[in-house]
Amino acid sequence: MQSLERPSQGIGSEAVGRPTEPPPDRLIAVAAGLEVEAEVHDGVLKEPPVLEIDRFNLWYGAKQALHRIAMPIPLNKVTALVGPSGCGKSTLLRSVNRLNDLVQSVRITGDMRLNGDSIYDPRMDVIELRKRMGMVFQKPNPFPMSIYENVVYALRIDGETSRGVLDEVCEMSLRGAALWDEVKDRLQDSALGLSGGQQQRLCIARAIAAEPEVLLLDEPCSALDPIATGKVEDLIQELRGRYSVLIVTHNMQQASRSSDYTAFMYLGRLIEYGATPDIFTKPVLRETEAYVTGRFG
Amino acid sequence: MNSKGPPRRARSGHANLTAHGEPWVWLTASSLALAIAMIVGLLSFIAWRGLATFWPVPLELVMLTDGRRLLGEVTEQEPVEPATAAAVGHPARRLIRTGDFDSSGNHYEWIDDPTITEIARPEWATVVERLDAGRLHGIPRRLLHGEQVVAEGAAEVWKAFGREHPGARGRLLRGLRIDKHERGELQRQLRAARLAVVQAGLDAGAGSERQAEAEQREQKLAGEIGRREQALDEETAKLRGENAGWAVEFETASGGSVPVPLDGIVRAWQPNRLSLAGNLGVYFSRWGEFLGDDPREANSAGGVFPAIWGTVTMTLIMALFVAPFGVLAALYLREYASRGPITTAVRVAINNLAGVPSIVYGAFGLGFFCYVVGAGIDDVFFKASLVADGQPTFGTGGLLWASLTLALLTLPVVIVATEEALSAVPNSMREGSYACGAGKWQTIRRIVLPRALPGIMTGLILAMARGAGEVAPLMLVGVKKLALELPVDGTFPFVHPEREFMHLAYLIYDVGFQSPNSQAARPMVFTITFLLVAIIALLNVAAIWLRSRLRRRFVSQHF
Ligand SMILES: Nc1ncnc2c1ncn2[C@@H]1O[C@H](COP(=O)(O)OP(=O)(O)OP(=O)(O)O)[C@@H](O)[C@H]1O
Ligand SMILES: [Mg+2]
Numbered sequence: 044m045q046s047l048e049r050p051s052q053g054i055g056s057e058a059v060g061r062p063t064e065p066p067p068d069r070l071i072a073v074a075a076g077l078e079v080e081a082e083v084h085d086g087v088l089k090e091p092p093v094l095e096i097d098r099f100n101l102w103y104g105a106k107q108a109l110h111r112i113a114m115p116i117p118l119n120k121v122t123a124l125v126g127p128s129g130c131g132k133s134t135l136l137r138s139v140n141r142l143n144d145l146v147q148s149v150r151i152t153g154d155m156r157l158n159g160d161s162i163y164d165p166r167m168d169v170i171e172l173r174k175r176m177g178m179v180f181q182k183p184n185p186f187p188m189s190i191y192e193n194v195v196y197a198l199r200i201d202g203e204t205s206r207g208v209l210d211e212v213c214e215m216s217l218r219g220a221a222l223w224d225e226v227k228d229r230l231q232d233s234a235l236g237l238s239g240g241q242q243q244r245l246c247i248a249r250a251i252a253a254e255p256e257v258l259l260l261d262e263p264c265s266a267l268d269p270i271a272t273g274k275v276e277d278l279i280q281e282l283r284g285r286y287s288v289l290i291v292t293h294n295m296q297q298a299s300r301s302s303d304y305t306a307f308m309y310l311g312r313l314i315e316y317g318a319t320p321d322i323f324t325k326p327v328l329r330e331t332e333a334y335v336t337g338r339f340g
Numbered sequence: 341m342n343s344k345g346p347p348r349r350a351r352s353g354h355a356n357l358t359a360h361g362e363p364w365v366w367l368t369a370s371s372l373a374l375a376i377a378m379i380v381g382l383l384s385f386i387a388w389r390g391l392a393t394f395w396p397v398p399l400e401l402v403m404l405t406d407g408r409r410l411l412g413e414v415t416e417q418e419p420v421e422p423a424t425a426a427a428v429g430h431p432a433r434r435l436i437r438t439g440d441f442d443s444s445g446n447h448y449e450w451i452d453d454p455t456i457t458e459i460a461r462p463e464w465a466t467v468v469e470r471l472d473a474g475r476l477h478g479i480p481r482r483l484l485h486g487e488q489v490v491a492e493g494a495a496e497v498w499k500a501f502g503r504e505h506p507g508a509r510g511r512l513l514r515g516l517r518i519d520k521h522e523r524g525e526l527q528r529q530l531r532a533a534r535l536a537v538v539q540a541g542l543d544a545g546a547g548s549e550r551q552a553e554a555e556q557r558e559q560k561l562a563g564e565i566g567r568r569e570q571a572l573d574e575e576t577a578k579l580r581g582e583n584a585g586w587a588v589e590f591e592t593a594s595g596g597s598v599p600v601p602l603d604g605i606v607r608a609w610q611p612n613r614l615s616l617a618g619n620l621g622v623y624f625s626r627w628g629e630f631l632g633d634d635p636r637e638a639n640s641a642g643g644v645f646p647a648i649w650g651t652v653t654m655t656l657i658m659a660l661f662v663a664p665f666g667v668l669a670a671l672y673l674r675e676y677a678s679r680g681p682i683t684t685a686v687r688v689a690i691n692n693l694a695g696v697p698s699i700v701y702g703a704f705g706l707g708f709f710c711y712v713v714g715a716g717i718d719d720v721f722f723k724a725s726l727v728a729d730g731q732p733t734f735g736t737g738g739l740l741w742a743s744l745t746l747a748l749l750t751l752p753v754v755i756v757a758t759e760e761a762l763s764a765v766p767n768s769m770r771e772g773s774y775a776c777g778a779g780k781w782q783t784i785r786r787i788v789l790p791r792a793l794p795g796i797m798t799g800l801i802l803a804m805a806r807g808a809g810e811v812a813p814l815m816l817v818g819v820k821k822l823a824l825e826l827p828v829d830g831t832f833p834f835v836h837p838e839r840e841f842m843h844l845a846y847l848i849y850d851v852g853f854q855s856p857n858s859q860a861a862r863p864m865v866f867t868i869t870f871l872l873v874a875i876i877a878l879l880n881v882a883a884i885w886l887r888s889r890l891r892r893r894f895v896s897q898h899f
Binding site for chain 2: 140142145147170171173174176177178180182184185186187188196197199200201246249250253259
């Protein structure tokens with residue numbers, strides 16, 4: 044086991060009031076405002092990363108919501124973010140595609156790199172950046188237009204008008220989101236007429252339509268019934284290996300079933316991060332074990 | 341009992357009246373009922389009075405103790421018990437529309453019931469609507485063509501009238517159309533040529549070559565127009581000649597006989613012998629004239645077509661102005677402007693603008709649009725008209741300025757409604773769009789606006805309803821008592837934004853209070869009011885239909 048130093052090694056780590064002796068319970072220490080070293084397993088660091096989060100801090104006004112998050116997200120793997128409510132999972136996800144820019148009070152330090160390109164570089168065009176990612180939100184948010192137009196939205200705003208290309212992308216994405224058979228006869232109907240689960244899969248189809256480098260899923264199943272959840276999980280299985288997926292979930296079974304790596308966050312800090320089987324069966328920290336087994340959180 | 345901790349607070353075991361809220365239900369329900377009753381009452385009153393105006397009323401021949409005879413419609417009755425007559429000041433009485441202005445000088449007369457000796461309904465009593473001089477009530481006696489008596493006796497005359505009248509009326513209308521349109525067009529061309537001369541003088545100096553050229557052109561045109569006018573003169577003279585000499589002689593109640601030129605009769609009917617179908621025929625024929633013709637006799641008779649046209653075009657042009665301005669302003673305020681004291685101040689100011697009395701906008705429109713902007717436009721583009729005959733083109737009230745003034749007046753309504761609609765668009769949709777890599781404007785255009793469209797339409801409906809019913813500011817910026825040249829018509833360039841126009845709301849005021857024959861005009865007031873309400877309702881229904889179609893497309897039915 045190695046503490047998280049690697050992403051910051053080249054830049055030189057500054058001395059933060061790091062306690063020489065970790066307190067017996069890290070979560071108590073975190074709550075007390077102490078800096079705690081994240082446990083990042085070796086396996087994660089060996090993977091080629093698609094996204095590197097480099098000592099990322101974020102404040103909402105005066106309140107700090109993310110503390111020195113440093114983690115690589117492996118390429119073409121599914122990475123799950125777990126942690127109790129309010130620990131900053133959504134905030135981290137929204138920082139990746141800079142949706143937090145829309146919140147006026149937000150201030151950040153640190154950086155992230157998408158395939159080596161600095162995300163928070165002032166010269167980075169945020170629109171170009173977002174075109175390289177897809178995002179699915181907690182609540183389905185289909186646009187007020189037809190199913191077809193929803194799926195090809197990203198292409199439309201890029202000015203794609205060729206009917207052939209659009210049709211092909213639409214079918215591919217809907218098949219990818221396991222929705223094609225249900226909607227192929229009503230592509231021109233309003234997307235708002237779909238059921239909640241169908242809407243969420245439509246949002247996934249929309250997110251994968253533009254072949255994103257990273258797919259960000261923020262609790263995609265929280266509004267869905269078990270059957271729809273199962274379909275979305277199957278879908279994530281299918282995406283595995285083709286897309287790099289970062290998924291937030293509260294459902295431990297879901298995380299253990301469908302992810303390759305799992306990160307446990309608490310109060311804006313990364314606590315432990317490693318291969319999913321390790322996190323769920325033999326975590327380094329007993330706090331992680333307590334959380335994933337449901338004894339805490 | 342071995343309960344630990346503090347004892348539970350005792351709660352009253354029986355729910356009282358206020359908890360169930362029964363009185364509040366009654367209070368709110370009765371307020372609603374009252375409001376509905378008031379609105380329905382108002383609308384049905386207007387509809388009843390407005391729709392009844394054109395229904396034929398029987399003519400009664402009233403014989404009085406002093407030997408006078410009156411033939412007319414009873415329009416009002418005041419029953420008074422004999423015992424209370426002294427207190428009221430008069431016995432039971434009735435108001436009779438006599439239609440005998442020629443000999444008595446009155447259109448209406450109050451008759452005390454005790455002075456009536458006999459009432460009859462003569463079969464052949466005829467209502468004659470004349471082109472001018474108002475109505476005539478009488479019994480047809482002879483149909484004359486010059487010295488020759490074509491028909492005699494009521495039945496014969498009526499048959500002959502039915503045969504001859506449509507032709508005569510058609511020739512008259514044709515002549516009027518020639519006077520109004522064809523001659524008007526020639527006059528316009530002539531004026532344009534004359535203005536071109538003045539303009540050439542202004543541009544190139546008096547006595548210049550260009551002016552000489554323009555003068556030559558004018559002279560050539562004047563010659564040609566003279567020839568064409570002569571042709572028109574011949575045509576109208578022929579039409580008039582064919583109509584000349586034709587007259588119907590009516591015997592009035594007072595015994596006199598009044599000859600009426602055949603082509604001076606708009607329509608005539610015998611209410612006492614009309615069947616239901618006949619009544620309906622007269623009714624719809626009068627509605628047709630009302631909706632489709634120009635007004636006659638100081639607006640108290642004839643149609644209101646120019647006013648309908650003016651109201652509708654003005655309202656639509658106003659909507660055309662106010663919709664983009666209001667929506668863009670609200671878009672900036674809600675989507676682009678950063679939240680802060682200035683935005684708040686602007687918002688408060690806009691809300692307050694909605695409460696400014698409308699006449700203030702009228703004064704502003706007159707002072708700014710007409711006298712500053714309009715005068716400026718005239719100075720640059722229409723100087724010739726100013727120089728030639730001191731006639732301003734845009735420097736006075738007109739359709740454009742009226743529409744702009746009302747657009748200004750209704751702007752706050754649209755801005756507030758649009759802002760509301762924009763803020764009702766869920767943020768998750770905007771974020772979804774951004775996450776797809778859309779820019780701000782793309783998000784607004786493709787997601788926010790379509791979704792907010794029904795709400796924006798609601799604001800526009802309110803604005804149109806308010807604008808269409810406004811009178812005060814319009815009187816200052818272009819609405820006239822009589823303006824037969826329509827602001828949008830078939831002559832080039834089809835839209836004449838500088839023309840003055842008529843408006844139904846102003847017509848109500850004019851007919852009701854400025855008419856020399858206000859008794860006769862009163863039913864017209866209700867008819868015009870009804871029409872105005874109907875037109876506003878129609879515009880709104882169209883907009884609401886559009887909105888519900890949009891809503892079906894854009895708003896989820898799932899929860
Ligand atoms: N727009 C905001 N302004 C201020 N504080 C915010 C804002 N959004 C989130 N926060 C705060 O940041 C912290 C992290 O919130 P975040 O939404 O990221 O949590 P989360 O882990 O996604 O929780 P959940 O599992 O409930 O979705 C919370 O304490 C929250 O109150
Ligand atoms: Mg969240």
